[in-house]
Amino acid sequence: MKLKIFQKGFNYSQDGEGNRLIIHLQGCNMKCPWCSNPEGMPLEGVLFVEKEWLKESCCPKGAVKEGTLDRTVCQNCSERPCTNNRRQKGIKLSYKEYEVDEVVKECKMSKPMFFEGGGVTLTGGEITMQFDAVKELLQKLGEEGIHRAIESNGTHPRMEELIPYVDQWIMDVKHYDNETHKKWVGVPNTWTIKNLEIVSAKHQNVLIRVPLIPEFNDSEADAEGFAKLFEEHIKGEHTKVEFLTYHEFGKGKWEQCGLEYKMKPGRIAPGTAEHFEKVLREHGIECVRT
Template identity: 30%
Template sequence: MHSADRQKTGIVFNIQKFSINDGPGIRTTVFLKGCPLHCRWCSNPESQAMAPQVLRDAKKCVGCHHCVEACPAHAVTLDANGALHFAPNSACAGCGRCVRECPAQALEVAGERKTVQQVLDVVLQDRPFYEESGGGLTLSGGEFLLQHEFSLELLKAAKEEGLHTCCETTAFAAPDVFDAMLPYLDTLYIDMKHADADRHKKFTGVDNALCLENLAHAIAAGKDVLVRIPIIPGFNDSTDDAERMAAKLHEIGAPRCQLLPFHQFGENKYALLGRTYAYRDVDALTKDALADTVALFRVHGIDAFV
């Protein structure tokens, strides 16, 4: 790889080391900002917008309003009632000055521009753990395919270093973008939200045609694919929903799937972003609650597990 390729930049909002649920073995998961889907239950709402965002903890804020003065882009303002407002992402440069100068440490920035080499340097710190456990690098998000040029160069660099690579994706991307990644991915964790295009669009903002097309292509190409289905109350948790999803997976040749019970781990992040959480009053699902769904998938020949 040319050195210039390792200087390509992307916007990363987290690099999580010692991940054990994001692919085989011990892994480092790189979370990229930006997602074309806006799932109502999203547990990483700070991942949806491409640009950096300021998160504010109202419980820590002392109301000094120094962030208003500190922001060089004038992206932080006060309304007539004295309430703080952070401007849309396009106005915020993500410089982090408001965060650094907040006396109560009530602010943080989600998202930082990094080069391929900077990310790779962090990933390579744990090479011995990958070699011992069969782990490696996982790209996640957001949707890593949205930053496809950066993602492709990072995957190429990882393979040059002999690392196992994995991704967590919705597979919502142009087929040529998706296909360009496949030679550099050893394992793919691909989401399936719903089998019905209209219902998928109502709850995520996009239909599922591209997702299913790319999923089918990855399976047909012989890639190691695990389909993951978040089971969301009121969206895809009925017997009919399960029947249709299982039938679709059988049709495209998916051998297995993992069912992910709905949880509320990301609820607090909505408050930090000043957003309302649509599933605030919805109870989390237990593993036992999905026993019948697992059995139904297995009737269709899909090796389902929670």
């Protein structure tokens, strides 16, 4: 099987324990307007532009004019000579394809870097958009004795199948209210909540992450809403919650992908995450910071 991967690199303790090789998989079923990796959203990939290298010579079909890529030309181009046949840095397809065994080989070679309990983390995009290949990869990494973490939005109905092949489970829960969830990210939270129950009951190392987003889920009422959600649906004492505050680090990438960044200027008020932690602890829910 093959995997579409749009980014790889090392990170310490932010996406799992210890020093880890972080593998970003192409494709996501959500359309979060604050996403810091918009190039990873379409499963079919997106043309990603590096402005400083974007020259007319990058596209033999004339899609580049005055330092701008005319994506209407790209829409009708099936050959993609810009990325398939030419050496240039101005335009690239967001992902590359790898055989699962190629990825396993790279992970094995990276073992000396997996210190302090480190290993491999699969993230996205959304990893379950490539479910069968991800399952195969996790199985093979386990056979090599490599610590495996995943980060997922928890919406896939087959999530439970991955439990035996994951050492650390990170699940994003974006909102407790189904209608608000659908309005902002395009899909319901039904399966996320179902899988939250299943995974927290059966897995021994679960971290729930909540991104705090202005005007989406950062109010006093939202703190109580999350507390009630987790109080009812977290089924294991080994499950912890972490709040992450909104940032605009990925804003420039939206333009590079030819997409509009629709988030209004704003930020999370100082002390908001600390207040959410206090409310959850009052409901008996453990909170952490990584």
